[in-house]
Amino acid sequence: MTLVYGFMCFSAIASIAMHFRERAAQALERFRSSNSLRKLLLSSLTAPLIVGCGFGGGGFDGVDAQRAKPFQRYDLVQAIASNGVTVVAASQAGSVIVSDDQGRAWRRHAIGGGMVDLATCPDGRFVGIDFQGRGWVGDSKGQQWDSIALSEPVPAISAACDTRGRWWVTGAHAQVAMSPDFGATWTLIDLSRDADDAQLTSIQMVDESHGFIVGEFGFVFGTTDGGENWTHIGTIDGDFYPYAVAFVSREEGFASGLAGQVVRTTDGGVSWAPVPNVTGVSFYRLVRAGNEVFGVGGGGVVARLSESGVTPVAYPDAMPVPLTSVASLGPDRQALVVGGPGGFSRVVSTEEAGS
Known part of the structure; x- marks a missing residue:
């Protein structure tokens, strides 16, 4: 029964992956038809929403054991963040799953919101967003969470926290929103003069002064004054539709997009x-880990990105599921935490052989 169930799950995953590949190809053909492409983006950024595809055994004997697990079969791990001590994984099912030992053991907390992105702030607190017009603030241990209404942008897609503790x-x-006080007040920044009504899909604040935003139609915005002003600094060519961006310095960075583009x-x-x-x-997510960038995406792939190309990173018990979240465990550890559908989560070593 387990093998049959697993085959059915993986077949479904493969079918959905092929469906998204076909939609990506169609999107590239009609790239400027923004309405259809935005639907694809919102599907892909949370994608694919595969619920109830578990990897355990069948029968009633396993029901109680499954319920006791912190990760459930219906979980899609949409976002992960680490403050160096605590790791928080967010499920679309309205819960966070928290580890205080670098991902070896986890505990589950229901918060009532399915966050689609998470970030950590200098004081260790977590900030996140969901698709229901809410922001979320969690304490440094990931145990206490408060929701905050967002007026704009809705839907929110990406979140970041800068070195000054400001929430972006x-x-x-x-639209871009910034809060200097964890959601008590907000400043709205309108970039539509340069980007029309484009979706802004990823933001990263690299240091105290420099930050980058990428968005629909390959728009790239940058700031050199800590976000006081944002400038349209470039456009990614080649019908590029970005999922994520990750910079290792104010000069060097990577972006990932539709159809395997990097x-x-x-x-x-x-x-x-x-x-x-x-x-x-x-690659649905990119993450900076020290002076390197890693990506996670379709087929359970974890990869190191460099000037020479994309190099897969092998890890134990890999499964061909679309990985939808990743976080670095910190500068002192060469490891990532990755997550995906069916409650899938793994700690992946990034240490290169012979190093």
């Missing part, structure tokens, strides 16, 4: 060059 949110209609900049986002992607998969 990007999303629909080329690009790199060495001039602070002004120009971008394609990076060979031998895996062929799309």
